[in-house]
Amino acid sequence: MDLIAVARIAVRALARNKMRSTLTMLGIIIGVGAVIAMVGVGQGAQQQVQQQIAAMGSNILFVGSGTVTRGGTHMGWGATKTLIYADMLAILRECPAVKAAAPGSNTSTQVVFGNDNWATRINGTEPQYFDIRNWPFQEGSAFTQQDVEMAANVAVIGESVRKNLFAATDPLGQTIRIKSLPFKIVGVLAQKGTSAAMGDDQDDVVLVPITTLQKKITGQDWLRWIMVSASSRQASYAAQEQITSLLRDRHRIRAGQDDDFMVRNLADMADLADQAGGVMTMLLASIASVSLIVGGIGIMNIMLVSVTERTREIGIRMAIGATERNVQSQFLTEAVVLSLIGGAIGIVFGMGASYLITKALGWVVLISPLAVVTAVVFSMTMGIFFGFYPARKAAHLNPIEALRYE
């Protein structure tokens, strides 16, 4: 019998008891759906990280003060005071792979507009920061180098700050108060969204000239970080080495001692984030796969019941000339058809779940064709694996006894 005929017979046999077939498929449906949705969530998150990092430019380096207390992706920098403005000038001067650099420091405090206030981060920096970070403005523009020299009271706000303090009013030209000091708004940044790598809201920020921050707000003259862009992605690795050795030298760090700063290459970060994302995706998929295995066990269970119920029928078929192989492939096909149809429905179910997740939580969910194909192959394998034992049982029935079965 050719494959199509066998499959058709299997479908008819399954259709004879639609309720039972549907309930059996449920395990596979949920399993496949869960795997697809989970992989989609994982891959969506990964893609988001990559997109954001790409948007920042892949040749960016982050130089932070203080040692890394934790390894890997989380950047917890301590409060050493050794990173200074002169370091940045030295980097620009003496590291050939470096194209531009911007200083940075920050604090958290209330920002007041009229009767409203909003607690946010105040970052101090210089105008080239916005170029390095590839951050466009939706209104106005950055403060100027002159503003920096004069420590002017000007500010640039992010979209979240705008939303929370200004609502319908145009912020441009308005005055906000930071630590009771008035600041004129000269620019509003375009929306960047949540940082996928660090989880914080990038738009919840107010930027002022570094000099203003240091002299009038924090009173601290050291830097928290320096944002550096290398001349190319290739050069970023060289830049990382150059900056590291330069700063170790300037800070008089001897061999064997830890750095009192850290240099993070964004390309590395991207890879790390990708890896972490990949691990997370794998983890989610594995957990979801458990339900798939449960579904497979369900199929085996029902097939065993089915074989017992149809003992007489098997005896008749054998008497009429079905070989053991005929009987085995008949039942194996039923199991495979069950799992394939379950898999197909599961894919639809998974896509639906992904859509709901996107709507409800706002996460990006990516359905990759690879995940779909893998799900189909996996569910078919489940069918073959879990259908094998019942099929063999059926094939090894003694026809004479089977015919006598009540």
Place this chain on the structure above:
Amino acid sequence: MPDQKWGPGQQTQIGIKANAEKLVVTMSKSEIDVPIRQPMEATIRILDVHKYYELGETRVHALRGITMDIVGGEFVAIMGASGSGKSTFMNILGCLDKPSSGKYCLDGIDVSSLRKDELAAIRNRKIGFVFQGFNLLSRTTALENVELPTLYAQVSKEEGEERAREALDLVGLEDRSTHFPSQLSGGQQQRVAIARALVNKPSILLADEPTGNLDSRTSVEIIEILGRLNDAGLTIVLVTHEHDISQFAKRTIQFRDGRVRRDELVVNRQTASEVLKSLPVEED
């Protein structure tokens, strides 16, 4: 030419006497020198078949040396009480089981040495089964039931369906091909079963108490069909415990305690069609 294995000189003699009316086979322990009839195109040759099986701790000797020939075109009724070995014999005859010792040749093929899947092929092509309980698949139509053996015979779907229709025609049920067994009477179901048994044009039809679940009139109708098929040349072996039914066959073989007790031609054979005419028609 005499087959060496069948001649005198063995422990248990088989004497065959042929006369005008009957063929009597007797088993005796004395030496009897009698001429032996040549079984020419014997469809079935059974030689000293024994069958043992384990029943818990005991070993049951179900068949204790069965030897017989069934020639093409014969209509044999096998009778015997339960425990006589007739069911075991039918299972071996139908290639559902293999003898523990002895030989069974069907159409010249030594069946006793075949593998399971080869036996399945023999069952498919050469043997047709009819059971007491009809044994149709309940959720398939009559036509599909009859088609079933063709699915295992590697014929195309079209040819299988064609053959199935012909077979249903032969038993007079061509207008019921789309009915399910639950929509058919007992007699009709058995007719579908007969059609199924015929669909691959077998050498021999084995019927195990085919009229056991039918009323008297329907029983005769079924036997009439079998008689017609036999007249057309099909070899039929029928198992029954009803003497009346056995008289429609041409030859009866009596089993007792695992042996053939009697093997004789039927005297004054009635044909089913004659009997049918004399039976009263049932009123619904």
